[in-house]
Amino acid sequence: MNSAPENARQTATPRPRPGGRTARIRTQVLDAVHAELTEHGYDALTIDTVAARAGVHRATVYRRWRDVGGLIADVFAAAADIDWEPLDSGSLRGDLAALNEEIQASLTEQPSIAAALIAVSFRSEEAARALRQLWESRYAQCEIVVERAVRRGEIPADTDARAVLIAATAPLYHQLVLLRTPADPGLPDRIADSAARGAAAGAFTQQDSTDAS
Amino acid sequence: MNSAPENARQTATPRPRPGGRTARIRTQVLDAVHAELTEHGYDALTIDTVAARAGVHRATVYRRWRDVGGLIADVFAAAADIDWEPLDSGSLRGDLAALNEEIQASLTEQPSIAAALIAVSFRSEEAARALRQLWESRYAQCEIVVERAVRRGEIPADTDARAVLIAATAPLYHQLVLLRTPADPGLPDRIADSAARGAAAGAFTQQDSTDAS
Numbered sequence: 001m002n003s004a005p006e007n008a009r010q011t012a013t014p015r016p017r018p019g020g021r022t023a024r025i026r027t028q029v030l031d032a033v034h035a036e037l038t039e040h041g042y043d044a045l046t047i048d049t050v051a052a053r054a055g056v057h058r059a060t061v062y063r064r065w066r067d068v069g070g071l072i073a074d075v076f077a078a079a080a081d082i083d084w085e086p087l088d089s090g091s092l093r094g095d096l097a098a099l100n101e102e103i104q105a106s107l108t109e110q111p112s113i114a115a116a117l118i119a120v121s122f123r124s125e126e127a128a129r130a131l132r133q134l135w136e137s138r139y140a141q142c143e144i145v146v147e148r149a150v151r152r153g154e155i156p157a158d159t160d161a162r163a164v165l166i167a168a169t170a171p172l173y174h175q176l177v178l179l180r181t182p183a184d185p186g187l188p189d190r191i192a193d194s195a196a197r198g199a200a201a202g203a204f205t206q207q208d209s210t211d212a213s
Numbered sequence: 214m215n216s217a218p219e220n221a222r223q224t225a226t227p228r229p230r231p232g233g234r235t236a237r238i239r240t241q242v243l244d245a246v247h248a249e250l251t252e253h254g255y256d257a258l259t260i261d262t263v264a265a266r267a268g269v270h271r272a273t274v275y276r277r278w279r280d281v282g283g284l285i286a287d288v289f290a291a292a293a294d295i296d297w298e299p300l301d302s303g304s305l306r307g308d309l310a311a312l313n314e315e316i317q318a319s320l321t322e323q324p325s326i327a328a329a330l331i332a333v334s335f336r337s338e339e340a341a342r343a344l345r346q347l348w349e350s351r352y353a354q355c356e357i358v359v360e361r362a363v364r365r366g367e368i369p370a371d372t373d374a375r376a377v378l379i380a381a382t383a384p385l386y387h388q389l390v391l392l393r394t395p396a397d398p399g400l401p402d403r404i405a406d407s408a409a410r411g412a413a414a415g416a417f418t419q420q421d422s423t424d425a426s
Contacts, residue, residue, distance in 0.1 A: 178334075
């Protein structure tokens with residue numbers, strides 16, 4: 001998951017925000033949620049602290065977001081709404097490595113809103129659902145990377161795109177989020193390499209899931 | 214991580230517990246922590262609820278475990294202390310698939326203490342550290358699987374065992390713990406297969422980490 005709007009690989013022209021006061025208030029409030037989450041964590045999050053930090057009247061925040069669950073849901077919705085597409089480097093390994101570089105950057109930046117949102121997903125069912133949807137949409141956006149590799153003849157035509165993407169990215173989340181090991185600058189490329197080799201060797205073809213013993 | 218002592222693949226003779234009343238009290242208390250964690254979560258965990266559930270005097274629990282952090286640390290210590298070794302199936306794919314079957318079983322059993330402990334690691338620094346140590350010790354125990362594959366000539370001699378193990382297991386944690394997708398019975402073998410093929414293709418040799426661009 002990459003939820004950093006300032007990310008370097010984002011397309012040049014961000015989708016224009018619906019303008020005006022409403023949009024400005026949303027930005028202020030969601031920025032305040034990010035700051036509160038990364039500084040004080042989910043437990044300390046209240047409508048009142050967010051309103052105070054955002055400099056927005058608390059009645060406005062209550063009316064629009066209702067409760068902490070509403071704020072969290074909107075943080076995920078805003079992250080999903082970022083106009084992003086994966087890099088086209090010319091090779092599957094390169095594309096997966098670029099994706100992994102972005103994931104590693106978003107999980108290790110200080111503070112990391114991506115890491116904070118994953119932590120929140122262990123506290124709130126609503127957040128867990130929103131995170132799943134965000135990941136679902138990111139993986140769907142990334143399937144083009146595998147499709148391009150198929151068109152270039154790098155990997156078999158019946159390769160399961162999702163399986164390749166998960167194999168290529170999961171070790172990074174595992175190390176950084178679950179094992180909490182320090183970032184290894186070589187890891188994004190290394191696991192991209194192994195997933196690309198596995199894909200080329202036919203480890204992720206669709207049939208594979210049916211004839212597995 | 215596999216923290217299920219009742220697991221089917223455990224070696225036949227569990228290490229005898231140091232006997233007597235002290236050991237019995239520890240078992241009662243840790244069982245109570247498991248039950249409280251999986252039923253009510255970390256937030257509801259107190260020395261008093263654990264003591265009541267265990268049927269042990271609260272002064273005893275306070276004296277021996279001090280606080281909730283002490284209880285959690287001991288749950289992890291007990292999990293690490295299980296006399297476990299990976300299956301020797303005769304092939305790298307088979308060994309990794311067996312390992313993944315155990316992980317999938319421990320994460321999907323109801324209630325899952327493994328899943329509860331991962332959730333707790335997002336609440337407590339102490340638990341995060343203990344989980345990291347537990348995983349470290351499990352991965353160390355599993356390196357024999359890769360060593361055997363090297364001896365059989367299945368994979369290159371300079372294969373990085375830890376990298377293979379993480380590639381083989383991370384997608385399972387990613388799907389079950391982070392993406393929270395339902396268990397897929399074919400997944401343990403499928404990702405074991407892809408990691409074994411990648412290892413055979415030389416994707417996890419030690420040099421690979423230095424010449425990565």
